[in-house]
Amino acid sequence: MNRFDYIRAGSVAEAVAAHAAGAAYLASGTNLLDLMKGDVTRPERLVDISRIFGLDAIETLPDGGTRIGALVRNATLAHDPAFAKAYPAVAEALLSGASAQLRNAATTAGNILQRTRCQYFYDTASACNKRQPGAGCDAIGGVTRTHAVLGWSEHCIATHPSDFCVPLAGFDAVVEIEGPAGRREIPLESFHRLPGDAPERETELAPGDLVVAVRLPPEAKAFAAHSRYLKVRERTSYAFALVSAAVGLTFAGDRIGQARIALGGVALKPWRARAAEALLAGAIPSPELFARAADAALQGASPSGDNAAKIDLARRIVVRALTLAQAGTPARIPALPASPFGA
Amino acid sequence: MNSPDTGFPITLTVNGVPRSLVLEDARVTLLDALRERLDLTGSKKGCDRGQCGACTILLDGVRINACLALAVSHDGASITTIEGLADGDVLHPVQAAFVDHDAYQCGFCTPGQIMSAVGLIREGQAGDDPERVREGMSGNLCRCGAYAGITEAVLAAHAAMNAPDVLPGGHLSEDAA
Ligand SMILES: Cc1cc2nc3c(=O)[nH]c(=O)nc-3n(C[C@H](O)[C@H](O)[C@H](O)COP(=O)(O)OP(=O)(O)OC[C@H]3O[C@@H](n4cnc5c(N)ncnc54)[C@H](O)[C@@H]3O)c2cc1C
Ligand code: SF4
Ligand code: FES
Ligand code: FES
Numbered sequence: 001m002n003r004f005d006y007i008r009a010g011s012v013a014e015a016v017a018a019h020a021a022g023a024a025y026l027a028s029g030t031n032l033l034d035l036m037k038g039d040v041t042r043p044e045r046l047v048d049i050s051r052i053f054g055l056d057a058i059e060t061l062p063d064g065g066t067r068i069g070a071l072v073r074n075a076t077l078a079h080d081p082a083f084a085k086a087y088p089a090v091a092e093a094l095l096s097g098a099s100a101q102l103r104n105a106a107t108t109a110g111n112i113l114q115r116t117r118c119q120y121f122y123d124t125a126s127a128c129n130k131r132q133p134g135a136g137c138d139a140i141g142g143v144t145r146t147h148a149v150l151g152w153s154e155h156c157i158a159t160h161p162s163d164f165c166v167p168l169a170g171f172d173a174v175v176e177i178e179g180p181a182g183r184r185e186i187p188l189e190s191f192h193r194l195p196g197d198a199p200e201r202e203t204e205l206a207p208g209d210l211v212v213a214v215r216l217p218p219e220a221k222a223f224a225a226h227s228r229y230l231k232v233r234e235r236t237s238y239a240f241a242l243v244s245a246a247v248g249l250t251f252a253g254d255r256i257g258q259a260r261i262a263l264g265g266v267a268l269k270p271w272r273a274r275a276a277e278a279l280l281a282g283a284i285p286s287p288e289l290f291a292r293a294a295d296a297a298l299q300g301a302s303p304s305g306d307n308a309a310k311i312d313l314a315r316r317i318v319v320r321a322l323t324l325a326q327a328g329t330p331a332r333i334p335a336l337p338a339s340p341f342g343a
Numbered sequence: 344m345n346s347p348d349t350g351f352p353i354t355l356t357v358n359g360v361p362r363s364l365v366l367e368d369a370r371v372t373l374l375d376a377l378r379e380r381l382d383l384t385g386s387k388k389g390c391d392r393g394q395c396g397a398c399t400i401l402l403d404g405v406r407i408n409a410c411l412a413l414a415v416s417h418d419g420a421s422i423t424t425i426e427g428l429a430d431g432d433v434l435h436p437v438q439a440a441f442v443d444h445d446a447y448q449c450g451f452c453t454p455g456q457i458m459s460a461v462g463l464i465r466e467g468q469a470g471d472d473p474e475r476v477r478e479g480m481s482g483n484l485c486r487c488g489a490y491a492g493i494t495e496a497v498l499a500a501h502a503a504m505n506a507p508d509v510l511p512g513g514h515l516s517e518d519a520a
Binding site: 001003004005006008026028029030033034037038046048050075079098099100101102104105236237238335336337 | 351368369370372391392393396399405406407408411412413415416459462463466468472474475477478479481482483
């Protein structure tokens with residue numbers, strides 16, 4: 001780990017003012033310190049935002065939506081009874097991520113801003129366009145089971161590893177930002193960037209921008225009775241997603257009202273499947289319909305290496321998640337959250 | 344407080360005792376502060392990257408990985424380590440249950456397992472469901488594969504700590520074990 005200046009910010013304004021070129025915000029550090037220990041990232045200054053007052057609240061807004069402060073811990077949010085009841089797929093996604101120890105530390109903003117788990121990004125002996133623009137990408141032609149099948153480019157085939165972000169994208173969350181240029185908001189769906197020819201630019205944040213909150217709209221609560229997150233990983237627990245899906249359905253009689261679908265583990269951003277949602281809206285649910293929706297969700301998918309299996313895996317996960325959502329949100333999150341082996 | 348010349352003075356309340364120290368460098372993790380500066384080597388360094396749970400401590404009552412936390416960031420915090428669990432010679436109920444259930448072999452992961460179990464029981468999410476206990480303990484790896492005993496020990500400790508007739512120090516009676 002390189003040496004760095006350490007500055008503890010007492011307020012949002014102080015944090016933004018203390019940020020300079022080569023600086024990084026420190027929330028809990030479960031991702032940032034890991035990357036610094038591996039010399040993957042070498043910030044010259046850490047601006048510690050973990051003590052900023054007022055960023056750790058879960059608030060119900062006048063419109064019925066929910067505002068999650070940037071410093072709310074992943075565990076606190078997932079175990080908040082009112083939140084878990086209103087947004088069960090978000091709670092299930094959170095509880096399927098990392099370990100209890102990490103969720104107790106991990107913050108809302110830190111989670112959405114965690115960096116890819118591409119093993120070539122982590123290995124400083126490998127070429128990586130994200131770490132060093134223009135260096136090339138050693139993942140291409142390498143071991144690619146965790147890599148993208150949607151939205152990748154010849155410059156980067158990595159995926160975004162967050163579970164939390166998948167239902168946030170599906171349920172139209174909005175990211176609130178304060179930065180040198182003032183306040184603004186970005187829908188989570190367009191917050192992370194696809195790699196294109198600039199994989200080093202990972203989000204729409206400008207230098208010095210601080211995420212202060214994530215908001216979920218009241219409309220997302222309409223899906224609470226039929227919402228699931230499903231995640232396939234290489235072991236039962238404590239592993240990143242190979243493929244995951246967040247889905248929500250509403251029903252009007254025997255027809256689907258609206259549908260929400262987002263996929264994880266398949267692209268460098270949480271992947272909203274709007275064509276699949278449109279196909280489901282107003283239709284009578286059936287295994288055939290769900291299979292067509294899954295095909296629509298994976299439209300345009302192509303292997304970025306030896307990972308074609310993920311495309312079919314993702315289709316099956318969409319069908320399974322829709323089937324589970326139709327059956328109804330369980331009264332309590334299963335013992336193995338989001339597991340295809342759980343109840 | 345943030346000048347490399349003067350170092351970073353911090354105070355941590357560790358196992359109930361206020362401890363002041365001056366970090367010469369902001370890079371020191373909580374794990375290294377405990378092990379190298381405060382001579383509390385019960386918390387283990389397995390991976391140093393958040394992947395194994397050997398460094399699990401309670402930070403302000405909540406279990407976390409001490410290897411992925413900067414000490415300077417937690418100035419003023421209250422910490423419990425494995426050294427702070429027993430009451431003199433009387434083991435904490437989770438420690439006693441690990442002994443009773445043979446929940447370790449080499450013992451390297453054990454301090455982290457026990458701190459994690461204490462945290463899990465406090466969180467109150469697992470109850471007496473073995474599947475929830477296994478999931479709740481999944482952040483603690485055991486190279487010796489003592490998982491079956493660990494799950495039994497956590498269930499037994501949960502029962503003992505929630506039972507009205509726990510013996511002093513939380514030991515189970517012979518028949519209850
Ligand atoms: C072993 C292991 C397993 C894991 N498994 C999973 C998993 O299965 N699923 C999953 O989703 N995650 C997983 N994670 C990742 C974990 O969720 C993240 O490390 C965590 O959410 C990061 O939160 P943090 O508060 O510690 O962020 P930090 O590490 O402090 O910050 C992360 C990044 O966000 C930036 N940042 C933080 N806060 C702000 C802010 N307010 N504004 C602007 N920038 C900010 C930092 O500069 C840094 O770049 C795992 C991590 C580990 C170590
Ligand atoms: S896939 Fe992206 S992150 Fe991985 S090595 Fe290539 S450029 Fe780097
Ligand atoms: S040493 Fe901290 S998790 Fe392994
Ligand atoms: S007892 Fe040896 S690693 Fe767990």
